[in-house]
Amino acid sequence: MRISEVLRAWKKILQGGTPSLSIEITRECPLRCPGCYAYGSDHLGGGVTLRELSDYKGQELVDNIMQIVDRHKPLHLSLVGGDPLVRYRELEQLVPLITARGIHLQIVTSAFRPFPLAWTQNPLVNVVVSIDGLQPEHDVRRTPATYQRILSNIAGQRITVHCTITGQMMKRPAYLKEFVEFWAAKSEVNKIWFSIFTPQIGDSLPEILSPQEREQVIADLRDLRNAYAKVDMPVEMIRQFATPPASPKDCIFAQTTTTISADLSSPITPCQFGGKPDCSQCGCAASMGLAAVGDHRLGGVIPVKSIFDLSFRIGRARVKGEAPAVATFQILR
Numbered sequence: 001m002r003i004s005e006v007l008r009a010w011k012k013i014l015q016g017g018t019p020s021l022s023i024e025i026t027r028e029c030p031l032r033c034p035g036c037y038a039y040g041s042d043h044l045g046g047g048v049t050l051r052e053l054s055d056y057k058g059q060e061l062v063d064n065i066m067q068i069v070d071r072h073k074p075l076h077l078s079l080v081g082g083d084p085l086v087r088y089r090e091l092e093q094l095v096p097l098i099t100a101r102g103i104h105l106q107i108v109t110s111a112f113r114p115f116p117l118a119w120t121q122n123p124l125v126n127v128v129v130s131i132d133g134l135q136p137e138h139d140v141r142r143t144p145a146t147y148q149r150i151l152s153n154i155a156g157q158r159i160t161v162h163c164t165i166t167g168q169m170m171k172r173p174a175y176l177k178e179f180v181e182f183w184a185a186k187s188e189v190n191k192i193w194f195s196i197f198t199p200q201i202g203d204s205l206p207e208i209l210s211p212q213e214r215e216q217v218i219a220d221l222r223d224l225r226n227a228y229a230k231v232d233m234p235v236e237m238i239r240q241f242a243t244p245p246a247s248p249k250d251c252i253f254a255q256t257t258t259t260i261s262a263d264l265s266s267p268i269t270p271c272q273f274g275g276k277p278d279c280s281q282c283g284c285a286a287s288m289g290l291a292a293v294g295d296h297r298l299g300g301v302i303p304v305k306s307i308f309d310l311s312f313r314i315g316r317a318r319v320k321g322e323a324p325a326v327a328t329f330q331i332l333r
């Protein structure tokens with residue numbers, strides 16, 4: 001991120017907004033992944049589920065998304081689902097409209113179908129393909145977006161692989177190494193990211209890692225990032241998996257991202273997982289990345305997180321109409 005973008009993000013926070021926006025652009029997905037948080041009963045806070053929401057299609061979807069984008073003016077926008085490629089015709093219109101505004105766009109998909117080369121040739125677009133484990137495990141979890149189908153659909157593209165590590169994977173030594181060896185060898189793969197499965201409070205699922213498995217992940221990722229340049233995870237970020245944010249209000253990612261569901265009005269809180277996520281077992285790569293930024297000390301002294309916290313307070317006070325008497329606010333106006 002450039003300095004000018006950091007300042008724009010900071011200004012947005014001081015104004016009571018969030019620099020990142022995430023939109024579930026459709027309720028539909030052809031996959032039925034075990035442990036999928038988007039279709040969990042509490043994702044929208046209880047009551048209706050994502051599959052029961054009414055969503056939009058065609059020009060109405062394009063117009064409504066652009067209205068939201070122009071209202072929020074995010075620096076970074078994630079389009080998720082369901083699977084956003086269910087609405088690939090609308091995306092063909094949306095991608096140039098969004099990036100023409102200078103917004104960084106991330107499209108998170110299972111790659112169950114092909115997508116235009118123009119997207120990954122656009123420097124503001126990152127297509128992130130979820131690939132959860134080696135072929136035998138992935139194909140069972142994520143059919144019809146099987147390895148064979150993904151490899152065919154990403155041919156000639158430049159994508160980021162994102163793998164959510166589960167307890168099942170960590171039962172086998174060197175599983176992550178085999179995974180990286182396979183995907184790092186593909187010319188279509190630009191970067192590889194890992195998250196760890198994040199449960200809801202009270203969940204008991206085979207996907208959840210034991211504390212020992214979590215420690216092993218941290219050790220494995222440290223080794224893998226040194227051995228494979230495509231593993232795009234700084235060591236400071238990997239370290240954060242050992243001590244996730246204590247709560248959503250301590251999570252810079254949750255505080256800096258607004259998430260909206262497929263009816264384009266329901267907010268997803270407290271973070272993209274919705275419901276009651278177990279922060280103590282959080283494995284979200286984005287949360288860990290921003291926690292690492294928060295731990296950084298400006299001039300070796302002041303933790304960036306303390307500046308974030310003060311800025312959030314100023315932003316909230318401004319939204320409530322309370323005058324913030326802080327010089328930095330004036331500087332950034």
Ligand code: SF4
Pocket residue numbers: 029030031032033036037038039081082083110
């Ligand atoms: S692809 Fe994503 S949204 Fe669809 S079922 Fe799997 S985890 Fe859920």
Ligand code: SF4
Pocket residue numbers: 198244245247248251253254270271272273277278279282283284287
């Ligand atoms: S991203 Fe993780 S740490 Fe942040 S609020 Fe969600 S579960 Fe908690």
